[in-house]
Amino acid sequence: MTQNNLQELKEIWDQWDDKIKKLFYCNYGDLPYLLDMKVDKHLFRALAQYWNPAYSCFTFEKVDLVPTVEEYMTLLRFPKIQADKAYLRAVNVPTFLKKLMSITGMSEQWVVAQIKQKGDSKCIHWKNLRDLILAHPDMKKRVDVFALSIYGLVVFPKTLRHIDEAVSDLFVQLDKRVTPVPIILPETFRSLNAYRRAGEGRFIGCAQLLLAWFHSHF
Template sequence: MGFRDKYGDVAQLLFVKPDDALLRATVHFWDPTYRCFTFNEMDMILTIKEYSTLLHYNFRDPLRIFWKRNIDFRGPLGNLMELPVDMVKARLKDKNGPCISWFDIMDAMGKASGDKHLSLFAFSVYGLIVFPKAVGFVSVELADFLFQIEKGMNLAPAILAKTIISLNFIRRKGDGHFLECAQLLFIWMKSHFRCLYKSFRQLFFLRPGL
């Protein structure tokens, strides 16, 4: 089974460069009460189906969604990185929750091969792009998240929930930057808005699966 079959098109987010000005302008129209974008009399709602399609997860059972388990994530992370639990524990840093450095993951990737290498790569993408915690660090909780995805869970509801929480926080605070998966939100915006400038009209063409 290839990378795309397991994880969808999440790796394509690495090629997306969000326009910060466009994101800030669009976030201004977010209504935290109704959880939608409001443009005069027109409302636009982020949906699970749209996010699933953009990530090529429309082939998964929409009822099989990710759920956070109350377990010690150091064991799954040690299994993923092929390191003893004690060594994993020694490398963890507190970044508003236990996190592992990207450099430690990259080192493990250099020693891994086959499916293990792809799993570590997916773990990095989810941690650095989809669910960013701190610059250069990945939350250890995503190790269990990754295993559930490999079993066919749909990640779109979890991403959408984090997106809505971040949008609500920004609007109620009055300022701040969008902290969740800005790449995916940017793609969603471009798929809904018609722009007359050629540089913004380019569609999000998916590259061949890894």
């Protein structure tokens, strides 16, 4: 599994007062509890062995179970999200530079200096966002950057300690009250399928959310 060290995110969250935490919950739902979900790798590997790639579900003897949109919506509890408004990537999306400028409220010069190329995609290192969360004078921007960091480090952990450009495509549309769950679930299924096919493949979905779903049933 690709797992980022979330200790710094947890420390920032714990330092925030009730006012800023309430602002986060109102805008982004119950994402922070994922920071406290300890991923038991032995349990996860055992669970993955029950994944049936042919039917995209877990098969426990004669019982089939699969996470649903409704269940993930309940686990994440998005107060501003419309369950029937799914994310679709726009044809003409702003550049990564423009999206980061909008999310962070920082200058073009600052953003250009932080963007890095990793493989076939652009990204920004977590430490740059961490410093911004700690120092930004605008409380709303601190909350936005913190939420972006959770999406990049926990929900879609493609590159360790980096937030991928693809995450920003989804993130900038959350203000339109779209639900990210129909994107989170397919990535989870795709990662499980790849994991099973490769035998020792890498799971890059949101392990914390999948285990939260598993615990809700058992």
